[in-house]
Amino acid sequence: MSRIGLKPIDIPNGVEIKIDDKNYVEVKGPKGKVSQQLSPEMEIKIEDNKIFVNRPTENKRHKSLHGLTRTLIANMIEGVTKGYSKTLLIQGTGYRAQKQGKKLILNLGYSHPIELEDPEGIEVEVPQANQIIVRGADKQQVGNYAAVIRDYRKPEPYKGKGIRYAKVRELDMLMKL
Template sequence: MSRIGRKEIIIPQNIKADIENEIISINGPKGELSYKLSNSIQIEKIKNKLKLTKKYNDKKTQAVYGLSRSIINNMVIGVSQGFEKKLSIHGVGYRSQMEGKKLVLYVGYSHPVYINPPQDIQIEVENNINISIKGIDKETVGQIAAKIRSIRPPEPYKGKGIKYINENIKRKIGKAGK
């Protein structure tokens, strides 16, 4: 059983949290995020802390309890600091570039692959091989990074493809290694 839901969420000075009915809105220097809580979870604001409590004591409520706390905590972190995922491209002739807001990937296909990010996501390319995805919503940043990686995931023999910066790829020997 998770005990994450019991932890209080500390709100920094420059962040404002508003609770109306079951909707919580977090405002900060980077933007605004909102989340609708489940009917089985109750939230209260005490000075600069948010505390979640369960209305019922069943398995589903316990799961939603920890999830809600994590999502709200990620919202607070997102509007104050933001989230970032970094990807790296490996392979001969593999590269990327920006065309306006679109990301263009040349990763071994007969055509370039175009990615249109949502409005609240910023994508930057450094040295044609390093891609940085930034935003305030952790879920959206991770989803866009996973979408870019899925275009050409790293292969186990030479390691060619798109991978996360800190990702470790298990390499296979191949037929010459017998």
């Protein structure tokens, strides 16, 4: 039994949700708009400013889709209200990042700089030469773009040179600087 799927999702003020017959969900909020096609097997209802997800049967597939559908909708609502972000740290001599308009320019020890165009709905910020912050309303897009940036120079296991995800402690230390 999915315990997560049973929880109702509260709809905050300023958020508009549209759900059609085939479970195509559109969520609009202050941080942007996110839409996704969810499984048509699940039953999604909006009642009293809350969203309820129900499953048609008790078979294994419907049980797993139940929790997944509820979590995807909750993530969409959180994305358009609070937003998501991933912080990447660059470590290595001569490795740095800079922002020029909508382009992210990475110098990672190759013979040429790497230029990446920001995808639609994603905002990239470079507060320091060794720090990149990827922000957006769609959790999946933010994670994918952060992974694309990281793939250009993954951290090597011995000295840690490369691009890596920041840990919570490192973020606290950077905030104090």
